[in-house]
Amino acid sequence: MRQFRPALQLPRSIPDFLAAFPFHIIVDEQLVIQESGDGLQVLDCGRLNGRKLPDCFESISPVEEFCLASLLNMRGQACLLRHKVSGLLLGGKVALHQEDCVAFLLVPWIEDTADVSKLRIGPRISRRAGSRISNSSVVNMRKLTVQKKQLFQAHALLSMRETESRTLTHIVSMTDNSVVIANALGYVEWVNDAYVRRSGYLPEEVIGRYLGDLMDGDEETVAQIKRQLDAKQSFQAELLRTAKDGSGYWVDLDIEPLFDSNGQVFNYIAVARDITEKKAAQETSSRLHGIMQSTFELSPDGFVTFNKKGILSSFNPAFLNMTGLKPEQLHAISQDEFVRLLKSLCQDEQRAASQHLPDAVVMRMTKPKLTVIKHSVREAHDPDGYFVGSIHYFRDITQESELHRMKGEFLSMAAHELRTPMSSIHGFTELLLKREFTAEQQKDMLATVHRQSVRLTKLINDLLDLAKIEARKGMSFDIKPYRLTDIVDTALKEFLVSGDGRAISFHFNNHALKVSADFDKLIQALVNVLSNAHKYSDPGTEIRLHIQEQQRYQHTYVGIAIEDHGIGMSKEHMDHLFERFYRADTSGSIPGTGLGLCLVKEIMEIHGGWVDVSSVYGEGSVVTLWLKKLKD
Incomplete structure (x- = not known):
């Protein structure tokens, strides 16, 4: 009925204005019909004037009963009236006629063409009544003929629009998207079944509510929706909604205004697409992307x-x-x-x-x-x-490659070192079994076998010690506080048991100095260093042991320095000093396995210390074992 837009007040300067509405009605403040159009007079045989409006017409829209106040409020609004005698439905609007009169400007409103055949036309007009309208009967019949044609044309258009409306309503009802229609003020008038299914709210629970409040947004979002509606503009956002059962779901919301031919908003339509699964997938994807990105960034x-x-x-x-x-x-x-x-x-x-x-x-x-x-x-x-x-x-894989190289060299050198004493033992025992020797020769050969077996035993023990230390990385070490003088005295006594009686000078007066150490392992390291000093220096030369201190890494460290005046080492020898089986003396005249300093280095590192070596070729060497000093 939005196509009817009559003036709110009838123009007085046009006396024939009402003639364009043959179905018009004018009522006074008592709702008594003062005047009716020619079309209504034909339908009612001229018996409308002087009767009250509710006696002759039934109000279809609005549904409230007629009164002057309600009619004045209806000015400019659409209304539907049904003529009780004929059953004809009339549609139009209310306008102010005079100060105390209201006019209904009406035209026939046909819902179904079958209704035309059911119209109840009153009995023939009486002679008295006929004399009153005889002058215009011919004109009225012509008008009715024209109106009938217009009526059928309007009905055809209406039928087409009703078909379109039913099709659109069916489509909207079948869609999985929630659809909400609100009036021009933003208050809900209709919701589809998808909205009811997804939100859990029945139509009667949401109709009449403000569209912004229905979206479950925060105050800022609701205010933004209101600003957009007031400005007659669209609104789009992704919102987290709450269903009636308390569960949450995400929607992609679009609110669009609908305009009439005059550019006025008569409805708002809101379409909400459920994107809960999309949001969950995005969240999962984002979380996995974050994990992968962190892995990507932190990976070595x-x-x-x-x-x-x-x-x-x-x-x-x-x-x-x-x-x-x-x-x-x-x-x-x-x-x-x-x-x-x-x-x-x-x-x-x-x-x-x-x-x-x-x-x-x-x-x-x-x-x-x-x-x-x-x-x-x-x-x-x-x-x-x-x-x-x-x-x-x-x-x-630089380290792996280096370890692989060192492993190959170690196996090659270990096989060589093991083969040398084994060859001596095998050769001399074979000679003793197959040939006769004097007692002196046998004694000399047995001494060689014993010496090589001792060397072989020491080599195997050193290899086993080194393997255990590397495998356990100090797990078998029993580290406790000890006085440094007790450790050094014990190491000197143990070394001199098998030595040649050469004196080792040691002077240290601070008997309270303590370090944390595994007593036996540290003594083993000291004995190895003392043994090297003894082997690589000439008889009669002095071996001196002294204690040093230095600050490093905000801690005080104690160094046990063993100084000899032996053959010393060149820079080339120093570069390979801690390699397994490497020996500065390549002549073989000085016994040894080449594993001693490797063991010393591993033992000191597990103690949290290190080994310093300085040497001058032909003059001697100084080996210092550094340990962290315990506070008094």
């Missing part, structure tokens, strides 16, 4: 990714630390450029890939430092199996 291994076009898209800090490359060198480069950049970091590009594994390449880089890197490439695919890029994985 290098990662470089390329998109499906082969352009570098990301890299982690470990890769930069590993290769010394700068981010600007990697910006948006292709895979081919990336491979050439890696090869440039190798000393010999032809030998960049020095070892090919089944699924990787081992690269020996010399820039920024000598590094051995295992490089592998994997293709990345999405859940549908489509290629999305490639991942280059880099692992620093």
